[in-house]
Amino acid sequence: MTREPNAVDFWRGFALITIFIDHIPGLFYASYTLGNVSISDAADLFVFLAGWSLRLMSEGRGERRPIRDVMLRLFGRALEIYAAQVLITMLAIAILALSATELDNPLLLQWHNAAAVFTDPVTTHIGLAVLTHQLGYFDILPLYVVLMLMAPFFALVDRIAPKLLLPLSLGLYVCVLAFRLTLPTWPVAGTWFFNPLAWQAIFVLGFTLAESRRGLGAFARRHIGWLRVIGVPIVIAGALVHIFDLWPDPTNVPNPKLFFIADKTFMTPMRLVQFLALVAVFSFAWPYIRRGREMLYLSRPVGALIGLLAMLGRNSLYVFCVGSLLSLSAQVVRLYYRGSATSDAAVVLFGIIIMAVTAWLAESRQRGRPAPSSAQRLPAR
Amino acid sequence: MSKACQPGASQPAGEAPLPNVAAALASRRPLRILSMGAAPGRIGTHGGTYTAQIERMLQSALKVTAIEIVNRGVSGELAANTALRMKNEVALEEPDLVLWQVGTNDALAYVPVDEFAEAVKDQLTWLKAHKVDVVLVGLQFAPQMLRDAHYDEIRETLRRVAAEENIIVIRFFEAMQILNPPDTEASMPPAEEFERGEAGYDCLSQYVARAITLGVFAKGIHPPAQTPK
Numbered sequence: 001m002t003r004e005p006n007a008v009d010f011w012r013g014f015a016l017i018t019i020f021i022d023h024i025p026g027l028f029y030a031s032y033t034l035g036n037v038s039i040s041d042a043a044d045l046f047v048f049l050a051g052w053s054l055r056l057m058s059e060g061r062g063e064r065r066p067i068r069d070v071m072l073r074l075f076g077r078a079l080e081i082y083a084a085q086v087l088i089t090m091l092a093i094a095i096l097a098l099s100a101t102e103l104d105n106p107l108l109l110q111w112h113n114a115a116a117v118f119t120d121p122v123t124t125h126i127g128l129a130v131l132t133h134q135l136g137y138f139d140i141l142p143l144y145v146v147l148m149l150m151a152p153f154f155a156l157v158d159r160i161a162p163k164l165l166l167p168l169s170l171g172l173y174v175c176v177l178a179f180r181l182t183l184p185t186w187p188v189a190g191t192w193f194f195n196p197l198a199w200q201a202i203f204v205l206g207f208t209l210a211e212s213r214r215g216l217g218a219f220a221r222r223h224i225g226w227l228r229v230i231g232v233p234i235v236i237a238g239a240l241v242h243i244f245d246l247w248p249d250p251t252n253v254p255n256p257k258l259f260f261i262a263d264k265t266f267m268t269p270m271r272l273v274q275f276l277a278l279v280a281v282f283s284f285a286w287p288y289i290r291r292g293r294e295m296l297y298l299s300r301p302v303g304a305l306i307g308l309l310a311m312l313g314r315n316s317l318y319v320f321c322v323g324s325l326l327s328l329s330a331q332v333v334r335l336y337y338r339g340s341a342t343s344d345a346a347v348v349l350f351g352i353i354i355m356a357v358t359a360w361l362a363e364s365r366q367r368g369r370p371a372p373s374s375a376q377r378l379p380a381r
Numbered sequence: 382m383s384k385a386c387q388p389g390a391s392q393p394a395g396e397a398p399l400p401n402v403a404a405a406l407a408s409r410r411p412l413r414i415l416s417m418g419a420a421p422g423r424i425g426t427h428g429g430t431y432t433a434q435i436e437r438m439l440q441s442a443l444k445v446t447a448i449e450i451v452n453r454g455v456s457g458e459l460a461a462n463t464a465l466r467m468k469n470e471v472a473l474e475e476p477d478l479v480l481w482q483v484g485t486n487d488a489l490a491y492v493p494v495d496e497f498a499e500a501v502k503d504q505l506t507w508l509k510a511h512k513v514d515v516v517l518v519g520l521q522f523a524p525q526m527l528r529d530a531h532y533d534e535i536r537e538t539l540r541r542v543a544a545e546e547n548i549i550v551i552r553f554f555e556a557m558q559i560l561n562p563p564d565t566e567a568s569m570p571p572a573e574e575f576e577r578g579e580a581g582y583d584c585l586s587q588y589v590a591r592a593i594t595l596g597v598f599a600k601g602i603h604p605p606a607q608t609p610k
Contacts, residue, residue, distance in 0.1 A: 025459050026490025106575035107489065107523045110419070113456035119579050136457035180473070188430060190452045247465070250472035251511055263469050331490070338531075339491045 002363050005310030007286040008056070012049045013309030016319050018042035020351050023137045023327035026334065028344040039238040039262050040275035043140060046316075047199055048279070050147065051206025058155050059211075067159050071152035078148035081317065082131075085141040088321045089128055092135055092328050093117055099332045108332070112136030116188050123187040132186040138324060139193045146183075146196035147203050154204055162215060169204035172197060177258040177266060191265065198266045202275065209279075224283065231277035238274040308356055315359040322358040326351045382591060386584035388559050390591065398549050399514040399596030405477040406597060411447030412439070415474050417467050418482030418518065419456050431586050435480075438590035443597065451476065460487050460497055464504040471513055479508060480589065482518035482553075488526075488535040498538045505546045516592055517543055517550040518585065522557030522578060524569075549596055551588050557581045 003009075018033045019042045035041030058070050093114060100108035109118050112135045116124040127133030131142040157165045175181065176197045183192045211217035220227060241247060253260035262270045292302035312319045330347045337343055382390060405412050416432050432450040439448050453470045455463070460483050467479065487497045501517075508515050519539055526532040536554055543550035561577060569577070 025457065025462075025486065026492050100571045100575070103525075104571055105523055105525045106571040106578055107485070107521055107526065109571065109575040110485075110521060110578070111457060111489075115456075115579065118575060136455060188452070189432070190454065193455060247468070250469045253472070257469075257472050261469050261472065264466075334491065335489055 002311075002314060002366065005290075005306050008049055008052055009310040009313030010286065010289070010306060011045060011309075012313030012316050013311070013319075014313075015042040015046040015049065016312050016316060016323055016355065017309070017352060019046065019140075019320070020323040020327055020355065021348060023324065024330045024334070024347070026339055027330070027347065028339060028341045029348055037239045037242055038235070038274065038278060039242065040271050040278060041264075043194070043264075044202060044267070044271065044275045046140070047143070047147070048202050048206040048275070050144065051203040051208075052210040053206075054151055054155070054203075055207050055210035058158070058207075067156060070155045074148055074151040074155065078145050078151075081141055081148055082145045084317055084321050085131065085138070085145060086129070088141070088324055089135055089138055091325055092138055095325065095328055095332065103332070103336060105335075108335075111331075112138070112328075113188070120187060127186050127188075132184065133188065134185070134193070137327060141320070142192065143194035143196050143199055147200060150196070150200055151203075154207060158207070162211075166204060166208050166216060169201055173201035177268065178256045180256075180258065180266075182265070193265055195265050195267070198268075202267060202272060205272075205276070220280070224280065227280040228284065231280035234274055234277035235281050238277075308352075311359045311363065312355055315362040318362045319355050319359050323351065323355050326354055382587045383584070386560070386587050390556065390588060398547060399478065399516075399593060401477045401512050401514045402593065403597045406443060406445060409445075410477075411449060412443070412445060412478070413474060413476040414448065414450045414478045414480055415467075415470055415476035416450055416452045416454055416480045417463055417470070418454050418458075418480075419485055419521070431582050432480075434583070434586035435590050435593075438587065439593060442590060442594040450480075454482070457486055459490060459492060459500075460484070460504075461492075461500040464500050464507075467504065468507065471508070471511060476513060478514040478516065478593065480516050480518065484520040484535050484539045488520060488529075488532040491531055492535075494531075494534050494538050497535055498542055501539065502542050502546065505542070505548055509546070514596070515548050516589060516596070517548055518589065519550055519552045520554045522554045522561070522581065523574065524561070526554075527558075549592050551585065551592055553581070553585055553588075556584065556588060560584065 018035075021027060021030050021033050022035060022042060024030060030036075033042070034045075054074075057073065058065060092112075096108050096111055096114050097118075100106055109115065113133070114135055116133065117128070124133050131145060134142055154165060154169070157168060176195065181197055182195045183197070185191060205216075208215060209217045209220055212221055247262065248260070250257060250261040258266050258268050260270070261268055264271065289302065289306065292298045293306065295302070330351060333347060334344070339347075402412060414432075414435075430452075432452050436448050436450050440446060451470075451474050453466070453474075455466070458466075463481070463483065467481070470476075471479070483501060484497070505515060517539065520526075520532065520536050540550060540552065542548075557578065560581060
């Protein structure tokens, strides 16, 4: 039995489709996604919602789960995501190898950081297993693995001293920005594209804001009107900066520079603040979208859209994995057939259909099982 | 330079094109190089990364020990996105030189040529204004891409933009084309072609080290050698 569409699943489905499109460089429609009119993008939304879901899982419905169960579940989730990362990485390598062979093009073996897998397989396979070697566009799940390994600690602190969690998280975030702390890659020297030590801040903010009864979450709900008033100009300014290339020159900002520049790896404050403004402004949207199902002419398309996005969101790990592989396959297809607005539309449509089928199959499996208790219906995805 | 790589060596263009590197060396400051683009994800056929090989060769050629190459390459990234990220990295790392391998991903993603040219040109202008030298590394080689008109256009555009901005560009594709003569191109399966291409990265690190050394010390540099299309 699946849960009813809700805002978290709906927006997560939106983020999944956006990430799928964003991960096809050169795609015509990639110029029209969130990241083109916003400093933050779908990745921020995805991680924020993961933190939000952690709250729902931790609290359950009605009765709070025992902390030991929560921690075990989160470790299990980290393991599940790790297994997914290893699987899709191996499949991605196979896609590149097969494409290179079939299209008679060795350049495909060099794509997306794959070259080291073929030139130095001994050390690179160790790197793949310990997540220090990540293929290009296959670097979000390693972030998730680390966040899920940190999540039991977050959940524990939240139970013992809830007021301490956000200061601890933001304290780590500030240290990371001030001293540019990050995780290294190996065997190819570099750094993780998504720095988990910085991105944990948005994850914890999602976790904190999801708590409606106390703390920052309660405060945000009480003052949501004012937050939207503050948020609107920030969202508009972010769009203008992006559209008209008005980024501040990063060499002219004071030290420590990461506090003043827009950087994805470190999920810097400019990005974080713009994202939170975006959340405040668009938090009004879900009730209206849901109400669209009751409107005479819009009920069917709106209902179908809500159903589709919520279904994708409910099965986010499966859909994300398949979406990642589809993005890579789409790049190969575009290389062979060249991209155009029409062929790119077919690529996007096909991708969304396959992602929907994936989610539907995942739910079909669940339909055959006994109905979960109400508390089990909101997994931390 | 090794004998095997010599035939593919091409002369860099421009006069004294690396003044900021020369200034760093003259003032005995540690030389900082920021590596962007696809190439940093390389492990040479004899072990060690591509950037580590360049570092070693530069230490030997320039007789300085304090050289640091910071790798911030993201494989698969388009030039426009790299350009945006590079500004942050320049601000954070304060390099004397940026080593930028660019063009292959844009060519494979069919980015329009004028968009590519604008992205590269704007970035070169920005780097010049911020007193950071640049060495561009051109597109990767595969004989199959000789038949690809868009790949050819992007290659030619990069060469033209680099010439207009008086920037060194290592014409990797052309060098590999010379090293891998046409009579062997047709029959080789992709896996073997890939291995041969990877061996080319050993040569590329030598070309880059040589171009930087020449850019620092040489006077009256000759125009680029004519290479087969």
